[in-house]
Amino acid sequence: MNTPSNSPRRARDGVDNLALVVAYHADNPRLSPGALSAARHFLKWAHARKVSVRDLDASVFDRFLRHRCRCGRYSPKQLRSPMYATYTRRFLRYLEETGVVVIPNDTARLGQHLEAFAEKLDTAGYSKVSCTTLLSHASHFAEWVFQQRVPVTAIGDGTIDQFARHECRCGEMTKHGKKVLASHYKNRKRGALALVRHLIAEGLLSPEAPDKVSAEDPRLTGFSEWLRSERGVTPKTVRRYLNEAGRWLERLGATPKDYSAASIRSIVLDQGEERSRSSVRKTVTVLRAFLRFTIVQGACAPSLLHAVPSAVRRKLSTVPRTIPTAKIEEIIVSCRTNTPVEIRDRAILLLLARLALRAGDIWQLHLSDIDWRASRLRLYGKGRRGVMMPLPQDVGDALLAYIENARPVVASDRVFLRVQAPFTPLRSSAEIAGIVSRVLRRGGFTGLPTGSHVFRHSLASAWLRGGADLDLIGAALRHSSRDTTAIYAKVDVGMLAEVAQPWPGYES
Numbered sequence: 235m236n237t238p239s240n241s242p243r244r245a246r247d248g249v250d251n252l253a254l255v256v257a258y259h260a261d262n263p264r265l266s267p268g269a270l271s272a273a274r275h276f277l278k279w280a281h282a283r284k285v286s287v288r289d290l291d292a293s294v295f296d297r298f299l300r301h302r303c304r305c306g307r308y309s310p311k312q313l314r315s316p317m318y319a320t321y322t323r324r325f326l327r328y329l330e331e332t333g334v335v336v337i338p339n340d341t342a343r344l345g346q347h348l349e350a351f352a353e354k355l356d357t358a359g360y361s362k363v364s365c366t367t368l369l370s371h372a373s374h375f376a377e378w379v380f381q382q383r384v385p386v387t388a389i390g391d392g393t394i395d396q397f398a399r400h401e402c403r404c405g406e407m408t409k410h411g412k413k414v415l416a417s418h419y420k421n422r423k424r425g426a427l428a429l430v431r432h433l434i435a436e437g438l439l440s441p442e443a444p445d446k447v448s449a450e451d452p453r454l455t456g457f458s459e460w461l462r463s464e465r466g467v468t469p470k471t472v473r474r475y476l477n478e479a480g481r482w483l484e485r486l487g488a489t490p491k492d493y494s495a496a497s498i499r500s501i502v503l504d505q506g507e508e509r510s511r512s513s514v515r516k517t518v519t520v521l522r523a524f525l526r527f528t529i530v531q532g533a534c535a536p537s538l539l540h541a542v543p544s545a546v547r548r549k550l551s552t553v554p555r556t557i558p559t560a561k562i563e564e565i566i567v568s569c570r571t572n573t574p575v576e577i578r579d580r581a582i583l584l585l586l587a588r589l590a591l592r593a594g595d596i597w598q599l600h601l602s603d604i605d606w607r608a609s610r611l612r613l614y615g616k617g618r619r620g621v622m623m624p625l626p627q628d629v630g631d632a633l634l635a636y637i638e639n640a641r642p643v644v645a646s647d648r649v650f651l652r653v654q655a656p657f658t659p660l661r662s663s664a665e666i667a668g669i670v671s672r673v674l675r676r677g678g679f680t681g682l683p684t685g686s687h688v689f690r691h692s693l694a695s696a697w698l699r700g701g702a703d704l705d706l707i708g709a710a711l712r713h714s715s716r717d718t719t720a721i722y723a724k725v726d727v728g729m730l731a732e733v734a735q736p737w738p739g740y741e742s
Contacts, residue, residue: 251277254287258328272321275308287329288336292381295326323404330380340385344376344429351432359655371425377404389430389439398423453528454479460527478520490533495541498525502543515545554691554721555683562587562692568677574640574653579669581632582650586670586689588629590711593666593686597659599649604633615712694722 255273259265279298280290282305299319303310312318329335351372355365378397379389381404398419433439454476461467461475482501487493502517509517522542528534557565566587569580585591595613603612609625625633633649642651648659660666666686674682682688690711697707708719 251281251287254329254334257332258325261328266321268317269321269325271308272312272318273325275305275312276322276325278305278308279303287334290326290329290335291383295323295381298322327377338383338385340387341383342379342386342389344379344433345373347429347433347436347438348373348376350436351429354432355428355655359657361654364654367421368425368428371422372429374402374404374422375426375429386439394423394426394430397426453483456531457524457527460530461523464530465523474516475520475523478516479524482517482521490528490531493525493528493534493538495538498538498541499543502545511545518542518545554695555688556692556695557682557688559692559696561679561682562689565673565677565679568679569673570676571635577632577636577640578650578653579673581629581636582666582669583673583689584629584632586666586686587693588626589623590690590693592690593663596650596666596686597663600647601637601649602647604649606630613712621712691722694719698722 251274254277255270258273259270262269276295276298277287279301280287280294283297285294299313299322301313303313326335330337348369352365352369355368360368375394375397378400379393384393430439434441457479458472458476461472462469467475485501486497498521501521502514505514505517522539525534525539525542529536529539566580566583569583570576571580582596585596586593589611591613592615595615598614599611604625605612605622609627609630610622611625613621613623615621637649640653641649642653642657644651644657646657646659651657651659667684670686670689671684674680674684694707694711697710698704704716704719704722707722708716711719713719
C-alpha cells in the first residue's frame, strides 16, 4: 500500500522516514532499541517542524535536543539524557554519510586524514598515551568541523578556540553517553592544533590558516608595533602587554575619543580580589604605556595620563624565602640519574643551586652558549646583553651527562628539551618551577619554599653570611641596581643583631 505524502512516515521532500530507520538498522544490526527510538523521534520532530530531511544539520540537532517534547510516545526526560543525544547525533552522521543529508562542497572533511596523522605521530616517537590522546581530540575536531560545516579556508585560530570551548554534543569524546573528563579546553586545543599543523605540512591547508588572528583590534596592532619600534620591548614582553591590554580594552571605550578619567580609574580600581598586587601593578604599567601610545598618535588628551592611579610598591618590604645550605645539598644528593627525566632535572637543579640562575636563563640556554674549553656559560638574562659565567665542575659534569646520555637528538639548539616526542624546548620558564616541585616531591621534601627563584635567594643569602660584599653579590647575580641586592641584607640575622638598638624601656 502506498504511503500518503502527508503521513508522518513520509517527509515533505518525499523521503520515507520509516525506510530511513529500517535502512539504518539494516546497516547497523547491533543498534539498541534506544538508538532506534532516538532516530524515529528525531525524524518525527523534524517532520512536525516542516524541516526537510536533506536540510538536517547541527543547528537543527541542537533545536531538537532543546524542544519541549510533546511527541506522543516520547518524553522530555529522554532529551536530557547524554546517551540519547549521542544516539541522535550518530543517526544524523549516518544520514550525512549515506548522502541523504546534503553537505556543502566546501565543507572541511578532515576525517580522511586521521590515519596519516596517526602514522606521523607514531613515527615521531610519541608515547602510546600521548598518541592516543592527540588522535582522540584530533578526531573530535574533525567531527566538529564537519558538523558545523566549516569551510577549509576558514580553519584558523578562531575556529580552534571555538572548538575547544564548545558544549560537546558531537557523538565523539563520550563514554556511555557521558563526557570524557579529559576533554577540557587545553587538551582539545592541543589535539586540534596538532592536526592542523600536520595538514599544513602536507600541503592540505594554507600556511596562514593557524596564524590568523580573528577580529584583532587595530589599536592593539598599532600598540604592538609602537612597543617594538619605539620602546625596544622584547617579543615576550609585547605578548604580555597585549594580553593584559586585551583584558580591559573594551572597558576603556570604543574609540580614543570615548576615553575618560572615570573609565581609566575603574580599570585599575575595580579588579577582583583574586588579582594579586603584582597583577595590579602590571595593569597600571600597561595602561600607562597604552595611553602614551594613544597620546603620541594624537588620538586622546595628554591629561588623561594623570588619571591612572598609582600602584603602591614598597621597596625592600619583603624578606626573600630561603632554604638552608645543608638542606639544598640534601636535595641535590636525592636527585637520581636512572631515567632521562632525572638526568635532565639534576642538571637544571645544579644550575639553580650553584650559579643562582634565573629560570629564564636556563629556559633560553643554547648549546652554543656553553664554552667547554674555558668552562663558561654565556647568559643574556633580562638586559639582553651577553655575560660570561664560570661553570663549576659538578654543574659541567651534570650538563655533559644530560647532553650525551639523555638529550634527544633534534635540530633545536636549546639545551633543555622535553623527554617525550616531539622533543620540543620547554614552553616557558614557568616549567622550570614545575621541575623543581617535582624534584622536591620525588625526594620527599615538605615544608620548604617552592619555585625556582628560592635557590637564587638561598645562595645569595649564604654568600652574604659568609662575608661577601653586597657589590660582589650584585655582580654575581647580574643586578643592575645595588638596591635590588640590598634586600639580602635583611636575611643576615647575625649582622642585624650587631647593629640592632635595644627597645626603649627594655633592660638587657
